[in-house]
Amino acid sequence: MIKTIHQITAENMALKLKVPDTKDEIQHLAETFNEMLDRLGRAFKSQKQLFEDISHELKTPLTILKGEFEVALTKVRSADEYEAMLKSALEEINRIAKLAESLLLLARLDSKEMTPQKMDVDLNLMIKGIINNIKGLAELKGVRISFEIPTGELSLRGDENQLKTLFLNILDNAIKYTPHNGLIEVSTKRATSVANVSIKDTGIGIPGEDIGRIFDRFYRLDTSRDSIGFGLGLSIAKSIAEAHGGTIRASSEAAKGTTFIVSLPLY
Ligand SMILES: Nc1ncnc2c1ncn2[C@@H]1O[C@H](COP(=O)(O)OP(=O)(O)O)[C@@H](O)[C@H]1O
Ligand SMILES: [Mg+2]
Incomplete structure (x- = not known):
């Protein structure tokens, strides 16, 4: 031996x-x-x-x-x-x-x-800020973003810069892969010990055989899509969620749309 x-x-x-x-x-x-x-x-x-x-x-x-x-x-x-x-x-x-x-x-x-620079983050406020920043981009593409701030605070300890990158990457995709006149619905919800953020679009969707791989590095779908990205956005989002003890899940229906759910532990 x-x-x-x-x-x-x-x-x-x-x-x-x-x-x-x-x-x-x-x-x-x-x-x-x-x-x-x-x-x-x-x-x-x-x-x-x-x-x-x-x-x-x-x-x-x-x-x-x-x-x-x-x-x-x-x-x-x-x-x-x-x-x-x-x-x-x-x-x-x-x-x-x-x-x-x-x-x-x-x-x-x-x-x-x-290691995430942990601070108190008001999730709803942060997401509202991100949406404000990318509204222009969405308008240019003729895509609407809705976000109704729910009542009740949703605060957690996290690295605000990293969390912004996480949601920006998901929203950037939602805009990129949703055609004209589409809608992106963002909502937040408190579950037992986690905050769930849902980002739902009416975009081109992701075929079942690919959905398991979209979080892989450099993975992107090529079929007639604008393949301007590197396929790193979602792997970064996943690493950030995991660094915060959270998860990201995606579900999708081709030609109907895609929903991402980010779960982050509350305090
Ligand atoms: N909301 C979405 N609707 C449809 N396809 C998506 C969506 N988000 C991600 N994808 C698919 O997952 C792949 C990986 O996403 P990402 O890691 O952000 O890379 P990219 O740089 O291509 O945006 C994309 O190339 C795209 O095919
Ligand atoms: Mg991307």
Whole structure:
């Protein structure tokens, strides 16, 4: 067993200990060790996948940038042409910056390095503020957002900035994936020891086979949708909810709409 353990490296995670059939602590130890190898193996695999996804996401905007610069440099151009080219380059740069920012946030949430800065948060007030901030965006798309502030306070201890990001990410999707004349209904409710926030839209919905994966990193549906996002918004939202001891659930009906329910523990 010791010899095998010496051979195990990050690149060699498939190795397993031979489990002796001795029905004693040594057998138990070998089994436990193999289980640990499985866990680490899965973690390594998902890190590798993450690496691949990040590289892929970086490649696209960089390829576009490179192409634009190369074309621009083939001859001397007018000031207007340079301006148009710089504007378009800036869009790609903003995209890369947004990706870096999202990845940094995820990495911090992951490493638990970013323990939520807990303060008293009035959930209804906070959500009202977020809706006020994105109303303009929704109006541009012809989507209405309703939120009736329920009576009674809903306060919890949480990191207000993180919680804002959580709800903003869900609302941003609701706007993005709801066609003209749609409606987004936001409501909050107190349950026994949690606050439930429901965000219900009349958007394009998410097919059943995808709904289990929308919280995965870089997962996004591609079918004829505007795939401007990176597919990180919901994984960030989920990490934030979990850092607060809460959960997020989604249910959806294709072409009818999607409902997200965020549950956060009250005090
Ligand atoms: N309200 C919604 N209605 C329909 N589809 C949604 C909704 N919210 C999320 N999705 C789907 O889940 C995917 C993942 O969401 P998210 O992590 O925020 O990534 P994105 O950057 O694409 O918005 C989206 O690409 C979209 O296909
Ligand atoms: Mg999103």
